[in-house]
Amino acid sequence: xxxxxxxxxxMLALLxxxxxxxxxxxxxxxxxxxxxxxxxxxNEGNFGAGNTEVSFIDNMFTGVTNNIFGSAxxxxxxxxxxxxxxxxxxxxxxVVNNSHKIVVVDRHSFAFIDVIEEGIDSPxxxxxxxxxxxxxxxxxPNDASDDFVxxxxxxxxxxxxxxxxxxxxxxLVSKDGFVYVVHKGGYSQNNKLSVIDANSNSVTEVVEVxxxxxxxxxxxxxxxxxxxxxxxxxVDGETDGKLVQIDLGSLQVAKEFDFVGTSPSHLxxxxxxxxxxxSTTDWETYETExxxxxMELTSTELPSESVFFTDKTFYGAAIKDGMxxxxxxxxxxxxxxxxxxxxVSGEQLHEFSVGISPSxxxxxx
Amino acid sequence: MKEYSEGYTQKVxxxxxxxxSNGTFTSLLESNSLIYFKENGLGMVSSPSFRGTNASQTxxxxxxxPINSMFTGQTDFxxxxxxxxxxxxxxxxxxxxxxxxxxxxxxxxxxxxxKFNQENRHQVKLGYGSFDTYNGQIRSxxxxxxxxxxxxxxxMQSENDYDYPKSSKRNVDAAFYHYSLGLSAGWxxxxxxxxxxxxxxxxxxxxxxxxxxxxxxxxxxxxTRNLLQWETYxxxxxxxxxxxxxxxxxxxxxxxxxxxxSFGKSNTWWTDYSLAYRITSEMKLTGILQYNNVDGKGSxxxxxxxxxxxxxxxxxxxxxxxxxxxxxxxxxxxxxxxxPFLFAFDTKYQVTPHYNIHLNVAKNYRVPTFNDLYxxxxxxxxxxxxxxxxxxxGNTWEKKNYGASxxxxxxxxxxxIKWVPRGSLWYPMNISEAKNYGVELEAHYSYNWQExxxxxxxxxxxxxxxxxxxxxxxxxxPYHKYNASLTYQYKDWNASYQVLxxxxxxxxxxxxxxxxxxxxxxxxxxxxxxxxxxQGVAGVRVKNLYDTYYENLPSRPMPGRHFNLFxxxxx
Numbered sequence: 030x031x032x033x034x035x036x037x038x039x040m041l042a043l044l045x046x047x048x049x050x051x052x053x054x055x056x057x058x059x060x061x062x063x064x065x066x067x068x069x070x071x072n073e074g075n076f077g078a079g080n081t082e083v084s085f086i087d088n089m090f091t092g093v094t095n096n097i098f099g100s101a102x103x104x105x106x107x108x109x110x111x112x113x114x115x116x117x118x119x120x121x122x123x124v125v126n127n128s129h130k131i132v133v134v135d136r137h138s139f140a141f142i143d144v145i146e147e148g149i150d151s152p153x154x155x156x157x158x159x160x161x162x163x164x165x166x167x168x169x170p171n172d173a174s175d176d177f178v179x180x181x182x183x184x185x186x187x188x189x190x191x192x193x194x195x196x197x198x199x200x201l202v203s204k205d206g207f208v209y210v211v212h213k214g215g216y217s218q219n220n221k222l223s224v225i226d227a228n229s230n231s232v233t234e235v236v237e238v239x240x241x242x243x244x245x246x247x248x249x250x251x252x253x254x255x256x257x258x259x260x261x262x263x264v265d266g267e268t269d270g271k272l273v274q275i276d277l278g279s280l281q282v283a284k285e286f287d288f289v290g291t292s293p294s295h296l297x298x299x300x301x302x303x304x305x306x307x308s309t310t311d312w313e314t315y316e317t318e319x320x321x322x323x324m325e326l327t328s329t330e331l332p333s334e335s336v337f338f339t340d341k342t343f344y345g346a347a348i349k350d351g352m353x354x355x356x357x358x359x360x361x362x363x364x365x366x367x368x369x370x371x372x373v374s375g376e377q378l379h380e381f382s383v384g385i386s387p388s389x390x391x392x393x394x
Numbered sequence: 395m396k397e398y399s400e401g402y403t404q405k406v407x408x409x410x411x412x413x414x415s416n417g418t419f420t421s422l423l424e425s426n427s428l429i430y431f432k433e434n435g436l437g438m439v440s441s442p443s444f445r446g447t448n449a450s451q452t453x454x455x456x457x458x459x460p461i462n463s464m465f466t467g468q469t470d471f472x473x474x475x476x477x478x479x480x481x482x483x484x485x486x487x488x489x490x491x492x493x494x495x496x497x498x499x500x501x502x503x504x505x506x507x508x509k510f511n512q513e514n515r516h517q518v519k520l521g522y523g524s525f526d527t528y529n530g531q532i533r534s535x536x537x538x539x540x541x542x543x544x545x546x547x548x549x550m551q552s553e554n555d556y557d558y559p560k561s562s563k564r565n566v567d568a569a570f571y572h573y574s575l576g577l578s579a580g581w582x583x584x585x586x587x588x589x590x591x592x593x594x595x596x597x598x599x600x601x602x603x604x605x606x607x608x609x610x611x612x613x614x615x616x617x618t619r620n621l622l623q624w625e626t627y628x629x630x631x632x633x634x635x636x637x638x639x640x641x642x643x644x645x646x647x648x649x650x651x652x653x654x655x656s657f658g659k660s661n662t663w664w665t666d667y668s669l670a671y672r673i674t675s676e677m678k679l680t681g682i683l684q685y686n687n688v689d690g691k692g693s694x695x696x697x698x699x700x701x702x703x704x705x706x707x708x709x710x711x712x713x714x715x716x717x718x719x720x721x722x723x724x725x726x727x728x729x730x731x732x733x734p735f736l737f738a739f740d741t742k743y744q745v746t747p748h749y750n751i752h753l754n755v756a757k758n759y760r761v762p763t764f765n766d767l768y769x770x771x772x773x774x775x776x777x778x779x780x781x782x783x784x785x786x787x788g789n790t791w792e793k794k795n796y797g798a799s800x801x802x803x804x805x806x807x808x809x810x811i812k813w814v815p816r817g818s819l820w821y822p823m824n825i826s827e828a829k830n831y832g833v834e835l836e837a838h839y840s841y842n843w844q845e846x847x848x849x850x851x852x853x854x855x856x857x858x859x860x861x862x863x864x865x866x867x868x869x870x871x872p873y874h875k876y877n878a879s880l881t882y883q884y885k886d887w888n889a890s891y892q893v894l895x896x897x898x899x900x901x902x903x904x905x906x907x908x909x910x911x912x913x914x915x916x917x918x919x920x921x922x923x924x925x926x927x928x929q930g931v932a933g934v935r936v937k938n939l940y941d942t943y944y945e946n947l948p949s950r951p952m953p954g955r956h957f958n959l960f961x962x963x964x965x
Contacts, residue, residue: 078901079606079949106949109606127607169649216648260819262771310816315823317816342815361815362869363904385902 060119062137064097069121069391070356070367071111071345072384076127081111083123083139084383086367088393093367093381098123098132101139107132114391115155115162117183121391124152124164131155131164133186136393148179148188157183158203158227165198166191170215173197178210180230192230195221202247203227204277209252211242218259222252224280234280239271244296246303248326250277255296255305258288272296272305272331286331293322297348299372301326304353307335308342317342321353321372337375341368347390348372356387400710400718401740401752403788403801403834404485412476414920414931416521416529416550416960419474421937424894425916427484428834428855428875429500431471433946435602436953437554437570439613440471444499445486445803446830446859446871448810450760451782453489453497456504457591457621459638460494464660464690464698467496467763473597473615477519477531478546478576480507486834487786487803490758491706491722491738494684498758498782498805499830506578506591509544512537518963519548524956526553541581549573558605559943559954565602567609567650572597587625594618600650605949612650616643630672638664658692660764676713682706685728690764695773698764703728716744732778734759751789758782766811766822774822782807788834798837805830827862847883852876866905870947872897874911888920888933901948912944932961 067087074081084095094100098107108128115122121136129150133143151167162181169175173196180190197214206227212219218241224234239256240263246253252275258268270288275281288307295306303326308319319342320335337353344365345356353370365387369379407426415422420431420440429452433440441449450467453460454474462469476482482504489497512535519531531548551571557564577592595617603609621638643659663686670680684704691697703726710720719741726733738756745751760780767773788801810826833856840849854876859868867873874897881890898911920933934957938944941954 077604077607077949078947079604080901080907106606109604109949125606129608169652169654171648171654172652260771315816358815360903363902364906385907 060137062135063094064139065137065393067393068349068354069097069114069393070381070383070387071114071123071389071391072365073110073112073344073386073388075362075385076110079106079109079128080385081107081109081125082384083107083111083114084367084381084387085139086381090369090379093383095382095384097139098134098141101134102141105141112152113154113389115157116391116393117157117162120183122155122162124155126151126153131162131181143186145181145186145188148191150175150177152179153198154200155181156201156203156208158208159206160184161189161227163201163203163208163225163227165194165201165210167197167215170197171217173215173217176212176215178208178225190230192225192232194223194225194232195219195235198223199242200245202245202252204247207233207277209245209247209277211238211245211254213241213243218263218265220256222254222275236275236280236282238273238275238282239285240265240268243294244305246296246298248298248303251275251283251326252277253296253298253303255293257292257294284329288331295343295346297346299348300351304336304348304372306343306346316340319343319355321370321375323372336372337370339368339370339375339377344386345388345390347392349392352378354390356383356390358386358388361386399485399740400742401720401754402485402487402489403752403786403799404483407482407484409480412479412482413517413519413962414960415476416519416958417937418472419476420471422476423471423484423502425877425879425892428853428877429484430870430872430875430896431946432870433472433950433952435554435565435568435946435950436556437472437552438568438599438602441468442471442499443871445805445832445855446857446868447499447805447807447828448868450496450763451498451780451807453493453495453501454504455493455501456593456619457506457623458503458636458666459619459621459640459664460496461617461619461640462496463642463644464662464688464764465642465644465658465692465695466765467760469502470615472599473572473595473617474504475548475550475572475574475595476504477533477548478506478544478574478578478593479504480509481505486801487805488738488754488756488758488784491724491736491756492708494704495759495761495779498760498780498784498807506544506576506589508580508587508589509535509537509542509578510580510582511539512542516965519960520962521958521960523552523958525556525953527551527958540583542579544576544578546576547573548576554602556953556956558951559938559941561605561943561951563605563951565609565951565953568600568602570597570599572599585627587623587627589621589623589625591621591623592619602950605951607949610649612647614645614647614655617641632668632670632672634666634668634670636664636666636668638662638666640664656693658690658695658764660688660690660698662686662688676711678710680706680708682708688764692764694770695764695768696770698768700730700764701728702726702761718742729761731761734779734781748793749789749791751787753785753787755785756783758784760811762811762822769822772813772820772822777811777822777824778809780807780810780824795841796837796839799835801834803830803832803834828859828868829862830857830859832857845885847881849881850879851881852878861903864903866903867900869900869903870909872899872911874898886922888918888922890918892916892918909945909948912942914942914944915939928963928965930961930963932959934959 070084108125110127112126123132131145153165155164164179177191199213201210208225210223212221222236242256258270261267270293272286274284293305297304320338343355344358367381430443444452454469489501517533521529529550533546575594618641626633640662645655668682708722712718722738724736740754742752784805786803790799809824812826836853859871879892895913918935
C-alpha cells in the first residue's frame with residue numbers, strides 16, 4: 030500500500046484549527062488505502078443499540094470487509110443509527126442520525142479524524158458545495174418548525190450556520206451553487222423541494238412535488254424527484270407515488286407521472302436511463318416481490334414492464350455501471366446481505382454478508 | 395388461587411422481604427427469582443423474560459385482576475411499587491386457566507391479605523441513596539374484629555445521574571419519580587366479607603440515553619385500580635363476586651422538554667363471579683364466570699373496544715393424604731378471536747415426609763394487544779391469540795435445616811405474534827414458533843448456633859429458547875443465570891452478601907452478535923433497635939460492590955458501586 034503524506038494539509042490544519050486538548054485530528058491523510066476503490070455499505074444497525082457500522086466491497090468484487098470503522102479505530106463504536114455517507118476530497122463524512130453527529134474519517138483507511146456534534150440535530154444527508162458541507166437536520170422529528178440545513182466549514186469542521194427550512198429535509202443534491210433539498214416530513218409527511226442559494230445561504234424557492242419524496246436524481250438541467258405517496262395512517266389519507274421532472278432553469282414541473290396503487294422507491298440514474306423499484310406484498314400469501322423498472326428520459330409515460338424482479342425486498346438500493354445493488358435487511362435483527370444483479374438480465378452476480386440493516390450504498394468514485 | 399397451585403413451582407415473598415426493599419421492583423425480583431430483566435438503565439423501562447419467554451408472556455395480577463397493559467401486553471416492572479402489597483407470589487410456568495392471557499413463562503401475583511382482628515400498626519420508611527435518590531413510605535393499619543383500613547402512601551425519586559463505571563460519560567437527563575397511594579379495607583358480618591382495594595400510581599421518567607445516543611425522550615404514566623369484592627360462606631359453598639375498574643394512561647415525549655407527546659389510555663371493567671363447592675373434605679369444585687370490557691384509544695391506536703367472556707371450571711382432589719391433583723379448564727368467548735380451549739392438569743405426590751414430586755401440563759395463551767390489532771399503519775385485525783403447550787416436572791427435598799429443589803420445563807409456543815417487515819411497513823402476524831426448555835435448581839441451608847444464625851441460598855437456571863424457523867437461541871435470553879446469597883445474623887445485627895450472574899446472550903437473531911455476561915455483588919448490613927414503643931431497623935446497602943461495568947442492554951450501562959441508607963420504624 031502506497032502512502033503519501035499530505036504535509037501541506039497538516040500544516041494548514043495546524044494553522045486553521047483551533048487546537049484544544051480534545052481536538053482529535055489526524056495530521057496526515059492517505060490518498061490511497063484499503064478503501065479507495067469500491068463501495069461502502071452503510072449498516073444502519075438497530076435504533077438505540079449503538080451498533081451501526083460500515084462494510085466495504087472492493088470494485089473487483091473480490092470480497093467484503095465488515096466493521097471497517099471499528100477495525101480502523103480500536104474497536105470503537107461509530108454510533109447509533111447512521112443514515113448516510115458523503116465523500117469529499119480525502120474525507121468521508123458519516124452522518125449518524127441518533128447520535129446527532131457527523132463522524133469525519135479518512136476515506137481511504139476509515140481512521141477517525143474528527144466529530145461534529147455542535148449544531149447538529151437528527152442529521153440525515155450531506156452534500157458539499159463550494160467547500161462547505163450542507164447537512165439536512167430534522168431536529169425533533171415530530172416538530173415541523175425546527176428543521177434546518179447546517180452549513181459546515183470543512184476547514185474547522187464546525188457548523189457555521191443553520192438555514193431554517195420546511196419540515197423534514199431529507200436527501201439533497203447540488204448544481205451550479207444551488208442546493209436542492211427534498212422534504213419527506215420527519216415522522217410525518219411532506220411534499221416539498223427547497224432550493225438553497227449557497228452564496229447567500231438562503232432558501233430562494235419552494236416547489237411542490239409528490240407526497241413523501243424519497244429520492245432524487247440530477248440529470249442535465251433537470252431534477253427528477255420520486256415520491257412514495259402518503260401511508261394509510263397519514264392525516265390526509267393514503268396517496269399514490271409520483272415522479273416529477275423539474276426544469277432547473279424555470280423551477281417549473283416539466284412532466285409528472287402518477288403511479289397507481291403503488292409506492293416506488295430508490296430512483297437511480299445509470300447509462301442514460303432512470304430506474305426505480307417497486308416492492309409489493311401479496312396479502313394472501315404474504316410473499317413479497319421487488320420489480321425494477323427502467324425509463325427513458327424522454328418517455329411520456331411510466332414503463333409497464335419491469336426490467337427484472339426478485340423475491341427479495343431491499344432496504345437500501347443503488348445502481349451503478351449496469352449493476353443493481355440491493356441491501357436485504359432480512360428481519361432487521363440479524364446480519365443482512367447485499368445482492369448484486371446484472372441490470373439487463375436480472376442475473377444475480379454476487380452476494381455478500383454485511384452488517385445489520387444495510388440501508389445505503391456509497392461509491393468511492 | 396394459591397390453593398389450586400399444589401403442582402406448580404411458586405415462591406412467596408412475605409411482607410418482611412417486601413418492607414425491606416427500597417429499590418426498584420426489578421431489583422427486588424432479580425434478587426429473588428431467575429427472571430431476566432431487560433432494563434433500559436436504572437429505573438427505566440424494564441421488561442421480563444421468564445423462562446426465556448417474551449415480555450408479554452409474563453402475567454401480572456393485582457389482587458387477582460390482570461394488569462398487563464392493553465397496549466403493550468406487558469407490565470413495565472419499574473412502574474410497580476410494592477409498599478402497599480402484603481404478599482408477592484412468583485409462580486413459574488403455566489397459569490392461563492386461572493389468570494388469563496400471558497401466563498406462559500410465569501405469573502407475578504401482588505396481593506393484599508385480609509387483616510381483621512389485628513393490632514393497629516403504623517410504619518414509616520425513609521431511604522436515601524446515591525444519585526440523589528430518596529424514597530419514603532407511610533402506612534397505617536387500623537383494625538378491629540370486623541373491619542380494617544390499611545392506607546399506604548409511598549414515593550421514590552432520583553436524579554439518577556450516575557457516572558458510567560470506567561468511562562467519562564454520565565447518565566444525564568434521566569431523573570425519575572413515582573409515587574403511589576394504596577388503600578385496602580375490609581368489613582365482615584356473619585358469613586359475609588366485603589373488601590375494597592385501591593391503588594393510584596403516577597410516574598414521570600426522563601429516559602436515559604445510551605453510550606451513543608443522547609437522552610432525549612421521556613415518559614409519564616398514570617394508573618388507577620379499584621376492586622370491590624364480596625365473599626359469602628354458606629356451608630360447603632363459597633361465593634365471591636369481584637368488580638374491578640382499571641385505568642391506564644401513558645404519554646411518550648420524543649422530546650422530554652417539549653410539549654408534544656403521543657399517548658394511549660384505556661378503561662377496563664372487569665367482573666368475576668366464582669362459586670366453589672366443597673364436595674367432601676378432599677374434593678372441591680369451582681366454577682367461575684368472567685366478563686370484561688376494555689375501551690382504549692391513543693394517538694397511534696384507533697378507538698379500540700373489546701369484550702371478553704370466560705368460563706372456568708376447576709376441580710381439585712386429594713386422592714390420599716399424600717397425593718393430590720387438579721384439573722382446570724377455561725374457554726373464552728365474545729372477543730372475536732379463534733379462542734383456544736385451555737386446560738391445566740397438575741399433581742403432587744408427597745413421597746416421604748421430606749420429599750415430594752410435582753408435575754403439571756397445560757395449554758396457555760396470549761391475546762393480541764391493542765397495538766397488535768389497531769396500530770395505525772400496521773395493526774392487523776386478523777391475528778389470533780398465541781398458544782403454548784407446556785409441562786413441568788419438579789421435585790423438592792426439604793429437611794429441617796436444608797433443602798433443595800429441581801425442576802425441568804418445556805414450553806412449545808405457536809402462532810406467536812411477531813411484527814415483520816413487508817415492504818416498507820411492518821405488520822404483526824401469527825408466524826413465530828419457539829421451544830423453550832430448561833432446568834431450575836435451588837438449594838438452601840441454615841445453621842444456628844447460640845445467637846448466631848447463618849443462611850445460604852443459591853438458585854441456578856439454564857434456559858434454552860429456540861426460534862423454530864431459524865433454529866437459533868432467541869435474542870436477549872441468557873443460557874445461564876444464577877443468584878446466591880449468604881446471610882448472617884447475630885443478635886440485632888444482620889449482614890447479607892449477594893451475587894447475581896447473567897450469562898452471555900445474543901443480540902441478533904442469527905446469533906452472530908453477542909452481549910457479554912456480567913456478575914454483580916451486593917452487601918447489606920442492618921441493625922434492629924427498639925426505642926420504647928418504637929421498633930426499627932436501620933441499615934446500609936452497597937450495590938455493585940466491585941464497581942463492575944455492565945450493561946443490561948447494549949450500550950446502556952448500569953451504575954457502578956452505589957449506596958443506599960434506610961431506616962424503618964414500626965409503632
